[in-house]
Amino acid sequence: MRYILRKLITLLVTLFLISLLAFLAFAIIPGDPAVTLLGVNATPEAILALRQEMGLDRPVFVRYVEWLGDMIFGDMGRSFAHGHSVRELLGDRLIVTGSLMGLSFVMMLGIALPVGLLTAGRQRGIVHWMVTIINQMMMAVPPLFLGLMLTFVFGAVFRVFTPSAFVSFRESVGGYLFYMLFPALAIALPKSAMMVRLIRSSVREEMGKDYVRTAVSRGCAPRGVLYRHVLPNIAAPVITFSALTLIMMITDSIVVEQVFSIPGAGRILISAIGTRDYPVVQALVLVIAALVMTLHALADVLCRLVDRRITL
Amino acid sequence: MKRYSLFVLALFALTVVLGGCSGDRGGLGSNNPAPPAPSNAGPPGTLIHGGEIVVGIAQDLGSSLDPHQMVAAGTAGQREVLFNVFEGLVRPTPDGELIPAVAEDFTIDGAVYTFTLREGIRFHNGDPVTVADIVYSINRSADATSVTTFVSAFSVVTRVEALDERTVQIEIEAPDHEFLAFLTIAIIPAGHDDHAHSPVGTGPFRFVSHAPQESLVLERFEEYWGTPAYLDRVTFRIFGSGEALAMALHAGAVDLAGLLTIDVARNLPADFYYVMGPLNIVQALYLNNAVPPLDDVRVRQALSYAVNIQQIMDILADGMGYPIGSGVHPGLAWVFHEGLVGYYPHDPDRARALLTEAGLPNGFDLVITVPSNYVPHVITAEIIVEQLRAVGVNASIDLVEWATWLAEVNSGRRFEATVIGIAARDLTARSMLERWVSDNGRNMINFNSAEYDAVFAAAQAATDRAEQVRLYRELQEILAREAASVYLQDRVNFVAINGQLRGFQFYPLYVMDLATVHFVEG
Numbered sequence: 001m002r003y004i005l006r007k008l009i010t011l012l013v014t015l016f017l018i019s020l021l022a023f024l025a026f027a028i029i030p031g032d033p034a035v036t037l038l039g040v041n042a043t044p045e046a047i048l049a050l051r052q053e054m055g056l057d058r059p060v061f062v063r064y065v066e067w068l069g070d071m072i073f074g075d076m077g078r079s080f081a082h083g084h085s086v087r088e089l090l091g092d093r094l095i096v097t098g099s100l101m102g103l104s105f106v107m108m109l110g111i112a113l114p115v116g117l118l119t120a121g122r123q124r125g126i127v128h129w130m131v132t133i134i135n136q137m138m139m140a141v142p143p144l145f146l147g148l149m150l151t152f153v154f155g156a157v158f159r160v161f162t163p164s165a166f167v168s169f170r171e172s173v174g175g176y177l178f179y180m181l182f183p184a185l186a187i188a189l190p191k192s193a194m195m196v197r198l199i200r201s202s203v204r205e206e207m208g209k210d211y212v213r214t215a216v217s218r219g220c221a222p223r224g225v226l227y228r229h230v231l232p233n234i235a236a237p238v239i240t241f242s243a244l245t246l247i248m249m250i251t252d253s254i255v256v257e258q259v260f261s262i263p264g265a266g267r268i269l270i271s272a273i274g275t276r277d278y279p280v281v282q283a284l285v286l287v288i289a290a291l292v293m294t295l296h297a298l299a300d301v302l303c304r305l306v307d308r309r310i311t312l
Numbered sequence: 313m314k315r316y317s318l319f320v321l322a323l324f325a326l327t328v329v330l331g332g333c334s335g336d337r338g339g340l341g342s343n344n345p346a347p348p349a350p351s352n353a354g355p356p357g358t359l360i361h362g363g364e365i366v367v368g369i370a371q372d373l374g375s376s377l378d379p380h381q382m383v384a385a386g387t388a389g390q391r392e393v394l395f396n397v398f399e400g401l402v403r404p405t406p407d408g409e410l411i412p413a414v415a416e417d418f419t420i421d422g423a424v425y426t427f428t429l430r431e432g433i434r435f436h437n438g439d440p441v442t443v444a445d446i447v448y449s450i451n452r453s454a455d456a457t458s459v460t461t462f463v464s465a466f467s468v469v470t471r472v473e474a475l476d477e478r479t480v481q482i483e484i485e486a487p488d489h490e491f492l493a494f495l496t497i498a499i500i501p502a503g504h505d506d507h508a509h510s511p512v513g514t515g516p517f518r519f520v521s522h523a524p525q526e527s528l529v530l531e532r533f534e535e536y537w538g539t540p541a542y543l544d545r546v547t548f549r550i551f552g553s554g555e556a557l558a559m560a561l562h563a564g565a566v567d568l569a570g571l572l573t574i575d576v577a578r579n580l581p582a583d584f585y586y587v588m589g590p591l592n593i594v595q596a597l598y599l600n601n602a603v604p605p606l607d608d609v610r611v612r613q614a615l616s617y618a619v620n621i622q623q624i625m626d627i628l629a630d631g632m633g634y635p636i637g638s639g640v641h642p643g644l645a646w647v648f649h650e651g652l653v654g655y656y657p658h659d660p661d662r663a664r665a666l667l668t669e670a671g672l673p674n675g676f677d678l679v680i681t682v683p684s685n686y687v688p689h690v691i692t693a694e695i696i697v698e699q700l701r702a703v704g705v706n707a708s709i710d711l712v713e714w715a716t717w718l719a720e721v722n723s724g725r726r727f728e729a730t731v732i733g734i735a736a737r738d739l740t741a742r743s744m745l746e747r748w749v750s751d752n753g754r755n756m757i758n759f760n761s762a763e764y765d766a767v768f769a770a771a772q773a774a775t776d777r778a779e780q781v782r783l784y785r786e787l788q789e790i791l792a793r794e795a796a797s798v799y800l801q802d803r804v805n806f807v808a809i810n811g812q813l814r815g816f817q818f819y820p821l822y823v824m825d826l827a828t829v830h831f832v833e834g
Contacts, residue, residue, distance in 0.1 A: 029716070030715075030716045030719045030720050030724075031713075031715030031716050031718060031719035031720075032715075032719065035715070035718050035719045035722075035723055036714075036715045036718055036719075037374075037460075039718065040718070040722055040734070040735075041737070041754060042718070042722065042723055042754070043464070043753030043754055044723065044753045045753060046459050046462075046753075047723055049459040050459045050460065053459055081374065082374075082524045083376055083508050083509065084509075084524070089524065148555070148559070151556075151559050151563075152559065152562075155559060155560075155562075155563040155565075156559060156562040156563045159563060159564070162560075162563055162564075162565040163556070163559050163560045163563045163565055164368075164549060164551060164556060164557075164559070164560040164563075164565050164566070165549075165560075165565050166526065168523075168526075257552070258552035258553055258556065259552070259553075259555075259556060260556070261549075261550075261551050261552050261556045261560070263523065263524075263525045263526040267525055267552055268524070268525060271372055271525065274713060274714060274715055275374075275715060276715050
């Protein structure tokens with residue numbers, strides 16, 4: 001209970017600092033929403049007037065306090081670039097990006113756990129070498145490139161799916177999931193390679209420990225030792241790594257959304273930074289920061305549950 | 313050694329995979345010499361009514377679909393798309409003429425314009441267009457207190473009046489040959505309150521939906537007053553990047569897409585063809601005339617002699633492009649000054665001599681600020697850097713994102729040089745030329761010439777159209793002589809089209825007219 005309270009306070013303080021920093025960053029970098037909105041044909045008079053209309057002529061701290069006040073009461077403001085309220089604009093996009101991350105994560109576990117555990121016992125021989133080589137290759141390919149290759153091979157050559165023909169989950173859940181399969185694969189493959197590597201090296205390390213030798217000398221079968229004694233001990237690093245991976249998938253999905261033309265949170269984040277649409281950026285930064293911290297805390301709690309040696 | 317050959321092999325394999333579908337299948341337009349004539353029609357075929365197409369665009373549509381905001385601030389992409397939804401009292405034709413649209417007929421008597429409302433014309437929401445809507449639309453654009461919808465060309469409007477149920481009179485301060493071109497501004501219903509998100513117009517297509525960064529859907533307007541559109545439905549799909557768009561073209565997910573690179577255009581799938589036409593921009597190495605040493609006309613002329621325009625066209629579009637010599641694009645044929653093309657032939661010796669004369673025998677450092685999202689301009693800047701090096705000018709590129717470019721270069725004027733294309737917003741020479749008047753708010757290059765200001769004022773006051781055209785040509789001459797910037801070209805717009813589609817037309821404006829596009833049998 002104290003742990004949760006402590007984490008909650010840290011979360012609030014961090015969110016406050018992050019939002020302040022993001023706000024200040026926008027005040028420092030060149031360009032502002034009024035100039036961007038008016039575009040190439042802007043006259044100084046029009047910029048001045050629009051800045052006034054949008055309230056951008058007031059000091060940055062006044063604007064920050066005002067934004068913070070609204071935020072506390074749940075009002076995320078209105079997007080400068082799209083005119084819609086931030087809540088309306090981000091709702092579906094967060095679901096899209098969230099489900100892309102979730103799908104990638106499930107896919108990663110689905111690939112990495114069987115491959116890692118089934119081959120963990122074999123640390124030499126042909127299987128070992130094949131896994132190592134394929135793994136190494138997968139780890140070296142960034143999701144961006146993998147995404148392009150997948151679109152090219154499955155989209156342009158075999159025409160299994162239509163690139164860019166994104167189907168909203170509001171139209172068809174099946175069509176949506178099928179479209180998301182390929183971007184999720186682009187994210188999941190490199191990550192599962194890392195996971196396989198982690199599982200294999202943790203198992204190898206653990207297998208060399210004294211308790212394993214004792215168990216084997218007591219007459220336990222090596223496979224039984226692996227599943228009954230070793231696995232619970234490597235659960236903690238695997239969970240921690242999973243949480244880290246899920247966090248890294250946030251950035252991966254930002255990249256992959258561009259490649260597959262998915263209207264998710266990542267794509268709007270990039271364009272909102274480009275148009276200096278700070279209400280949108282602020283909201284997304286907060287969501288991402290809260291997500292990162294929650295995942296960390298969740299991983300801690302899970303580790304504690306599977307491994308009694310860990311204290312929170 | 314072994315590792316090296318393996319690398320080469322891998323590279324080769326990748327080339328084969330990636331280049332698998334290449335080969336020059338660009339239908340009609342391929343291998344045309346420069347400059348390419350706009351090729352509008354495709355191969356003949358039997359016309360079909362109906363059908364749906366997907367149009368790919370690689371740039372977001374931005375905040376608001378309000379047509380009046382669009383004139384003031386909209387992105388080129390917005391104008392391109394919503395050209396199909398809105399019409400003004402008059403509308404442009406592919407030949408650059410103005411024909412009646414919402415108005416059935418009009419007369420111009422000096423500074424007084426009298427329009428007769430088209431009988432039976434309706435808005436997309438079913439309401440009949442009334443003279444009140446026209447008065448509302450013109451007044452809205454002329455209202456200087458509303459920053460985002462104010463159209464500066466309307467500041468001369470002194471009176472908008474409905475004389476009877478079908479007649480509207482607009483009076484401006486003084487007779488102006490070009491004012492009619494501004495009356496292409498959209499007529500919108502006075503009672504409607506959400507122009508930004510559910511636009512209502514009178515054009516051949518009506519707005520259905522818009523999901524930011526996703527798509528914009530249009531449907532044929534059945535009650536259109538003129539020749540109705542052929543297609544039932546058009547979906548503009550918005551892509552995150554040019555690469556994603558190219559990939560979708562390859563997969564057959566897009567039926568029509570413009571602004572392509574020559575490589576994409578030449579590597580289309582077999583069932584596609586491409587056409588070429590002007591983009592209607594003035595692409596130039598714009599120079600900040602207020603920054604030394606660029607404040608010396610000899611230095612600017614030296615840069616103009618140093619740049620090899622043909623080489624830029626060779627690299628960007630296989631030698632194709634529409635050469636220019638001043639600040640007006642060739643689409644405005646009646647004022648375009650053809651005699652200025654090649655005003656500064658490529659001549660490095662002369663460039664060096666001019667630099668020496670200006671006291672810079674060892675050249676100087678020059679920073680070219682380029683928006684990173686416009687790849688053709690970035691490539692152009694890279695070529696120019698090499699060309700300037702040959703005459704001793706040490707140029708470097710500062711890549712900035714679009715918002716920074718707008719703030720620093722376009723409105724802040726804190727730059728030395730930049731490569732960009734200035735697009736035509738309407739069919740007037742004024743739009744292209746007035747920004748270089750010394751006290752104009754959009755004069756980003758700080759061009760300052762008393763002679764230019766005087767001639768521009770005279771052109772505005774000219775009551776004779778021929779005289780006005782002569783003065784506009786003189787303005788172009790001044791820009792060329794003073795080397796206000798290094799004028800390069802109007803770039804080629806490569807448009808990919810599904811083999812079953814015909815009827816695409818180029819305009820001397822940055823628009824995409826889909827009303828004439830249709831499927832054919834076979």
